[in-house]
Structures are given as C-alpha cells and as structure tokens.
Amino acid sequence: MVINLSEQHSLVSNWVSELRNVDVQNDRMRFRRNLERIAEVTAYEISKRLEWEETEVTTPLGISTSKVLTAQPVLATILRAGLAMHNGLLSFFDKADNAFISAYRKHNADGSFDIHMEYMSCPDIEGRVVIISDPMIATGASLVKSIQFLKEEGAIKELHIVCAIACTVGIEYVKREVPKAIIWCGDIDDEITAKGYIVPGLGDAGDLAFGAKLQG
Numbered sequence: 001m002v003i004n005l006s007e008q009h010s011l012v013s014n015w016v017s018e019l020r021n022v023d024v025q026n027d028r029m030r031f032r033r034n035l036e037r038i039a040e041v042t043a044y045e046i047s048k049r050l051e052w053e054e055t056e057v058t059t060p061l062g063i064s065t066s067k068v069l070t071a072q073p074v075l076a077t078i079l080r081a082g083l084a085m086h087n088g089l090l091s092f093f094d095k096a097d098n099a100f101i102s103a104y105r106k107h108n109a110d111g112s113f114d115i116h117m118e119y120m121s122c123p124d125i126e127g128r129v130v131i132i133s134d135p136m137i138a139t140g141a142s143l144v145k146s147i148q149f150l151k152e153e154g155a156i157k158e159l160h161i162v163c164a165i166a167c168t169v170g171i172e173y174v175k176r177e178v179p180k181a182i183i184w185c186g187d188i189d190d191e192i193t194a195k196g197y198i199v200p201g202l203g204d205a206g207d208l209a210f211g212a213k214l215q216g
Contacts, residue, residue, distance in 0.1 A: 002171055005041065006187040012041055016186045019164060020202045032084040032209045035135055035164055038186045039088025042162045043131075045184070046073075047092070050129060072096045073129040073160075076122075078103050078146050081206035085133035085162060093131070097123035101149060103142045126154035133162040135205035137185075139196045140170035144177045158182075164205065165189060167198045 006013040015034040018024045025031055051070040056063050076099035077086035090096065102119035130150065134143050143161065150156065159178065164186040171183060191199040207213060 002175070002183045002185065002188075003045075004185050004188050005038070005045075006185075010041075012038055012186055016164065019186075020200065025203070025208050028209060028211070035084035035205070035209065036088035036091070038164055039085040039133060039162055040092055042184045043089045043092035046131060046160050046162075049182075071128065073131050074099055074123060074125050076101065076130055076132040076146075076150060078132070078134045078142065079119075080210060081135050081204075082133045084209050085135055085164065089131060089133055089162065096131075099123060099125070099130075099150065101146045103146050103149075120149055120153075122150065122153050124154065125150065125156055127157045128154075129158045129160070130156045131160040131162060135164040135209075136198060136201070137161070137163045137166035137170040137174065137183075138192055138198050138201075139167075140173035140177075141196075143170075144174060147178055147181075160184060165198060165201055167192045167201075170198075 006016055015037050019031065019034050050073065052067045053070050054065055055068050057066050072095045073093055075086060075089050075093060075096045077083060079100055079102045090098070099120065099122040132147065132150070137143055147159070159181040161174065161181050161183045163184070166183065166185045166188050168188060168190050169192050171188065174181065174183060189198050189201060193199060202208070
C-alpha cells in the first residue's frame with residue numbers, strides 16, 4: 001500500500017512546496033521543521049491503524065474509559081538525513097523505542113554506487129510494529145538494505161515507511177522487496193537521474209538539513 005499525502009490538498013502539500021523551494025531551503029531550521037511536521041502528521045495517520053485497547057483512567061471527578069495503544073512501535077531511521085523526520089515521529093510516539101542505522105552511498109569512479117552499512121543500534125523488534133523514516137526514496141536501495149538489516153534482529157509484525165518525497169522507481173523496488181510494507185509519502189515524483197537523484201525532488205535532504213558533508 002502506498003499513501004501519497006499530497007494527492008489531496010492539505011498543509012502537507014504546503015510544507016512539501018517549501019521543502020522544494022530553493023529560496024526557502026536557505027533556512028535550515030525551517031527545512032528541518034517542515035520534515036518534522038510531515039512526519040508528525042504521518043504519525044497521527046499511522047496511529048489510527050495500530051491496535052488499541054480500552055483502559056479505565058481515574059479523573060478528579062470519576063472514572064473515564066479511554067482507548068490507548070496496546071503496544072508502542074519501534075521508530076527506526078537512516079542516519080543522518082532521517083533525523084528530522086525521526087524527531088517528528090518521536091514527538092507523537094513519545095514512548096516508542098528507537099533504532100538507528102548508518103547507511104550511505106559509496107560512489108564509484110564510473111558513476112555507479114554501492115550501499116554501505118556501518119552501524120545499527122536496535123531494541124528488541126520481534127513481533128513489533130516498526131516505523132522507519134528516510135526523507136527521500138530514490139532508487140530505494142539503501143532503504144531496502146536497511147530494512148533487511150533490521151530484519152536480521154527479529155521478525156517485524158508490521159512495517160511502515162515514512163518519507164517526504166519518493167520516486168515511482170524507488171517505490172516499485174521497495175514494493176517488490178518488501179511487499180507488505182505500507183509506504184507513506186509527502187509527495188511522489190516520476191523521474192530519476194542516472195546517478196539516482198529524484199527530479200524535480202528537492203536536492204540532498206541531509207545537506208539541506210544539517211550542512212554540506214565533506215564526503216562525495
């Protein structure tokens with residue numbers, strides 16, 4: 001299942017517009033905050049699909065029956081670009097456990113690249129709902145490899161993928177490799193360059209959020 005949050009106009013499409021806008025991108029704090037806000041809205045939408053139970057809460061004047069989550073999800077993100085969206089998810093799922101994965105493109109002289117995985121910090125994910133965030137799904141290669149890395153730690157009950165912008169090529173690849181995942185997108189573009197960048201996209205989300213990196 002793929003959900004494009006910009007199919008109908010909402011504040012999400014306004015935030016995506018600012019993420020893409022080269023004049024607004026100079027404001028790093030606003031760029032990060034827009035990623036956070038997209039993730040916050042997505043967290044609310046995902047929460048509607050999670051299992052819940054009724055519980056009694058004592059108020060100053062009596063007893064109230066409330067609906068609460070049966071279990072907290074695990075929030076996972078791909079460093080470093082995913083940190084802003086991770087913060088947005090965590091501000092809503094504030095009791096969640098967290099996982100962090102280091103994955104990056106190692107570019108070769110011929111213009112191709114390989115995905116390198118160097119680090120993972122992960123709680124127990126056996127039988128749990130996992131929500132993984134990455135602002136861009138371009139080829140989908142780093143995302144799929146990160147998910148496979150996570151699955152080595154345990155069987156995931158339900159997987160949600162949260163991104164700001166995805167490319168149709170990347171979505172199709174993720175759907176083939178992780179067919180049961182639910183993909184939540186701020187918006188979807190159709191074009192990708194030979195070097196694996198989304199067009200029109202928004203540029204390098206990690207650099208725009210946290211500053212240019214020395215590595216190519």
